[in-house]
Amino acid sequence: MDMEFSxxxxxxxxxxxxxxxxxxxxHLRVGAKQTPGVFVEPDIGMEWHRILYEQGxxxxxxxxEDGGTGWTPTxxxxxxxxxxxxGAPGISILGLRLVGPVICAFxxxxxxxxxxxxxxxxxxxxxxxxxxxxxxxxxASLKTSARLEGDxxxxxGSKIWTTHxxxxxxxxxxxxxxxxxxxxxxxxxxxxPMDQDGVEVAPILSMSGDHEVNQVFFDNARTSVDNRIGExxxxxxxxxxxxxxxxxxSCYAPRLLKNIDELEKLADQQxxxxxxxxxxxxxxxxxxxxxxxxxEALEVTELRILAELAKGRSPxxxxxxxxxxxxxxxxxxxxxxxxxxxxxxxxLPLERPLYGNEAPEPVGSELAQVAMGKYLNNRAAxxxxxxxxVQKNIIAKTVLGL
Numbered sequence: 001m002d003m004e005f006s007x008x009x010x011x012x013x014x015x016x017x018x019x020x021x022x023x024x025x026x027h028l029r030v031g032a033k034q035t036p037g038v039f040v041e042p043d044i045g046m047e048w049h050r051i052l053y054e055q056g057x058x059x060x061x062x063x064x065e066d067g068g069t070g071w072t073p074t075x076x077x078x079x080x081x082x083x084x085x086x087g088a089p090g091i092s093i094l095g096l097r098l099v100g101p102v103i104c105a106f107x108x109x110x111x112x113x114x115x116x117x118x119x120x121x122x123x124x125x126x127x128x129x130x131x132x133x134x135x136x137x138x139x140a141s142l143k144t145s146a147r148l149e150g151d152x153x154x155x156x157g158s159k160i161w162t163t164h165x166x167x168x169x170x171x172x173x174x175x176x177x178x179x180x181x182x183x184x185x186x187x188x189x190x191x192x193p194m195d196q197d198g199v200e201v202a203p204i205l206s207m208s209g210d211h212e213v214n215q216v217f218f219d220n221a222r223t224s225v226d227n228r229i230g231e232x233x234x235x236x237x238x239x240x241x242x243x244x245x246x247x248x249x250s251c252y253a254p255r256l257l258k259n260i261d262e263l264e265k266l267a268d269q270q271x272x273x274x275x276x277x278x279x280x281x282x283x284x285x286x287x288x289x290x291x292x293x294x295x296e297a298l299e300v301t302e303l304r305i306l307a308e309l310a311k312g313r314s315p316x317x318x319x320x321x322x323x324x325x326x327x328x329x330x331x332x333x334x335x336x337x338x339x340x341x342x343x344x345x346x347x348l349p350l351e352r353p354l355y356g357n358e359a360p361e362p363v364g365s366e367l368a369q370v371a372m373g374k375y376l377n378n379r380a381a382x383x384x385x386x387x388x389x390v391q392k393n394i395i396a397k398t399v400l401g402l
Contacts, residue, residue, distance in 0.1 A: 013078050020086040023051055032089035034355040036373025037210045040089045042167050049091045049122045059120055066104045067120050073309035077251055084255035095119040095126035099172040102242050106230045129159035129173030137387050140183045146175035155221040165201045165214040168194050174239055177232050187235035191227040208373040209350040252326030253299030259333050260292050267340050278340055291332050298325045317398035324391040327381040334375040344368035
């Protein structure tokens with residue numbers, strides 16, 4: 001496999017770097033760095049969203065005919081890598097990366113005209129209704145029901161771990177429309193407005209004190225039959241398509257490698273207490289080097305998937321391998337960061353946000369102020385989007401043929 005970018009891709013990389021240098025404000029870099037949660041808050045994420053929208057780069061995973069950029073898989077990788085290296089904040093994937101491509105692939109033209117412009121501009125903020133109490137890894141066992149009455153579905157049940165539901169205008173949800181068939185065959189994909197009497201959002205605070213996730217209750221909530229994506233019973237097929245987009249086709253490794261670079265710099269600055277910096281400790285250097293090798297191996301795997309995408313092939317189950325490795329490497333980095341920072345990393349301020357004029361004064365450093373929050377929040381990385389156990393089963397069956 002040729003690991004070098006073509007001259008055209010190298011020119012594109014320079015274009016992206018020039019854009020980031022000119023258009024990515026410092027306060028967004030700082031805000032992203034000082035966010036302990038998995039997702040940045042909408043004030044940061046949506047400001048960056050609007051900048052990318054004005055550039056025409058916000059929906060780079062969509063088909064060009066639906067408002068996407070028309071970039072090649074290699075260009076998408078380059079863009080994500082350069083954003084990671086520049087410290088750009090993440091933008092909400094719930095609309096752009098998850099439901100947007102679903103509407104592009106399975107929606108009618110009327111649905112595309114209705115929903116895609118609001119996702120592109122950021123006017124509509126979305127959340128995902130998949131997991132339920134008792135139906136997480138075994139998603140097909142979900143119980144939230146929808147019955148068709150006239151030209152509306154009546155929805156009852158609840159969803160849990162619903163990221164940013166307290167900010168959302170719309171939720172895309174898997175619901176059970178037929179309880180009398182095989183469980184995967186009775187699921188339908190619906191879009192529901194959040195601003196209605198039948199929808200209640202209850203906050204769930206994480207161990208870090210962050211409010212990112214919620215439980216959403218549906219009590220005779222309503223949505224038009226025109227807001228059903230695909231046919232009744234097609235929800236499981238659509239869900240698998242969406243989860244493949246969520247778990248892969250992205251680049252974990254560049255952001256992980258950037259974090260490892262920061263670990264090494266931090267270790268060279270932290271006193272060891274025995275004449276010198278922590279970075280001189282051979283055992284610590286060995287642990288950091290092992291994590292770096294894992295991240296570099298992951299990047300090679302991502303580039304191999306990229307080569308398959310460039311040939312027009314689906315990323316397939318290899319995306320589960322990237323999700324599995326990326327989540328675990330990230331947790332190893334979080335652990336090393338805590339150990340290097342020492343006692344300063346024990347602070348866990350509950351004020352939010354930890355950037356801007358109202359941020360509390362840090363103990364030791366701003367990095368130490370968010371270290372414990374990052375560690376605690378990222379413990380969920382091996383659960384959300386498909387737990388480690390689910391990813392290992394997928395890899396065993398579809399990659400290794402076991």
